Amino acid sequence: MKAIIVVGDGLADRPLNSLSGKTPLEAAGKENLDTVAREGICGIMDVIGPGRPPGSDAANLALLGYDALECYRGRGALEALGAGIDVRPGDVAFRGNFAYVDEDGVVVDRRAGRVEGSIFTEYLSEVRLESHPEVEVKVLPTLGHRLAVVLRGEGLSWRISDTDPHRDGMRIKKSMPLDSSQESRRTAEIVNELTRLLGEMMSRHPINRERAERGLPPVNAVLLRGAGEPPAVKPLSEAHGVRGACVAVTPTVRGACRAAGFDLYTAPGATGGVDTDAVSKARVAERILPEYDLVYLHVKGADNASHDGDPELKIRVIEKIDAMVGYLLERIDWDETYMAITADHTTSTRAKEHVGDPVPIALKGPEVRVDEVDSFSERSCARGGLGRIRGKELMPIILDLLGKVEIFGS
Ligand code: ZN
Numbered sequence: 001m002k003a004i005i006v007v008g009d010g011l012a013d014r015p016l017n018s019l020s021g022k023t024p025l026e027a028a029g030k031e032n033l034d035t036v037a038r039e040g041i042c043g044i045m046d047v048i049g050p051g052r053p054p055g056s057d058a059a060n061l062a063l064l065g066y067d068a069l070e071c072y073r074g075r076g077a078l079e080a081l082g083a084g085i086d087v088r089p090g091d092v093a094f095r096g097n098f099a100y101v102d103e104d105g106v107v108v109d110r111r112a113g114r115v116e117g118s119i120f121t122e123y124l125s126e127v128r129l130e131s132h133p134e135v136e137v138k139v140l141p142t143l144g145h146r147l148a149v150v151l152r153g154e155g156l157s158w159r160i161s162d163t164d165p166h167r168d169g170m171r172i173k174k175s176m177p178l179d180s181s182q183e184s185r186r187t188a189e190i191v192n193e194l195t196r197l198l199g200e201m202m203s204r205h206p207i208n209r210e211r212a213e214r215g216l217p218p219v220n221a222v223l224l225r226g227a228g229e230p231p232a233v234k235p236l237s238e239a240h241g242v243r244g245a246c247v248a249v250t251p252t253v254r255g256a257c258r259a260a261g262f263d264l265y266t267a268p269g270a271t272g273g274v275d276t277d278a279v280s281k282a283r284v285a286e287r288i289l290p291e292y293d294l295v296y297l298h299v300k301g302a303d304n305a306s307h308d309g310d311p312e313l314k315i316r317v318i319e320k321i322d323a324m325v326g327y328l329l330e331r332i333d334w335d336e337t338y339m340a341i342t343a344d345h346t347t348s349t350r351a352k353e354h355v356g357d358p359v360p361i362a363l364k365g366p367e368v369r370v371d372e373v374d375s376f377s378e379r380s381c382a383r384g385g386l387g388r389i390r391g392k393e394l395m396p397i398i399l400d401l402l403g404k405v406e407i408f409g410s
């Protein structure tokens with residue numbers, strides 16, 4: 001037996017006046033999602049807990065079967081893992097931007113004119129802190145103006161605040177400890193020294209003279225955010241002997257799956273945005289399924305549409321996900337495969353933010369107790385046979401159907 005878990009990022013919503021009181025899911029054309037609901041068992045799911053708006057990073061850990069409240073250690077390391085960077089337990093990793101700040105340390109452009117940071121890869125490959133030579137520092141430009149920073153050494157802590165003010169026109173922040181531990185105080189100090197050092201190094205870089213001649217802003221600062229350690233989890237491969245694969249573009253989702261021991265895949269035309277080619281992802285899932293027990297298929301766009309407050313766009317993304325599921329319904333051997341469809345959280349298109357409402361879940365496959373629910377939505381699934389579960393409970397339910405969970409007791 002095999003399973004495919006389809007996760008529509010921020011797919012669930014609240015009823016919207018502009019849709020005559022329907023949610024985008026209820027208003028969308030989604031015959032394939034409805035087929036899964038009709039042929040399966042449905043329910044609703046509090047991904048972290050009732051009334052707790054989940055971040056995508058914590059939510060995906062929960063969907064992978066982990067207790068996010070226990071294992072979550074910040075976003076930075078998940079992103080770095082997802083970008084293929086080596087991050088080990090005890091390391092502290094950050095996401096960051098190359099930026100332009102003025103003489104007073106005020107951020108003028110958080111993205112330094114969307115500079116292509118890969119040109120600095122070599123230049124930043126040897127960064128040493130004078131006061132903390134024992135800490136290994138890795139600075140790795142990733143996509144566009146973004147980078148990852150990994151600190152390695154004894155006694156570091158991820159419980160420190162960002163140096164990124166998250167807005168233009170504000171001063172670079174000092175990183176502060178978020179608890180009273182010695183480790184947090186020391187790590188904040190290290191980050192503040194690193195921020196100074198990277199600012200100096202970037203200011204000296206010859207590219208800035210050239211950029212000035214071309215009328216471009218200088219690249220003279222690095223802003224860091226989302227300090228994190230790898231989540232404290234045991235890979236599903238070790239815990240349950242599950243061979244898992246992840247088809248996703250979004251770095252945090254890829255990072256959570258990598259922490260779970262999954263192999264990572266992407267797909268041609270998959271962008272992580274509203275313009276993504278979702279069917280292309282389904283093709284990859286179909287191709288790799290024979291090699292795996294479980295494929296985790298994530299599609300981002302619906303969440304982006306909600307953050308932009310655009311219900312029509314959200315409906316179009318839902319219809320893409322429906323087409324993707326339709327592709328799978330036609331081609332997968334359903335005597336041998338389970339499929340779950342759900343979301344990592346509810347994103348309110350009115351509030352343009354994640355909210356704590358539960359998400360719908362539908363699960364079809366050879367031996368599920370099919371219920372009366374015949375459509376896939378926030379309200380219809382609430383009447384289903386799965387009832388109301390927590391996010392971390394979904395994976396055990398699926399692994400049990402795959403025969404991968406041992407009997408408790410004897
Ligand atoms: Zn999300």
Ligand code: ZN
Nearest residue numbers: 010303347354
């Ligand atoms: Zn979001």
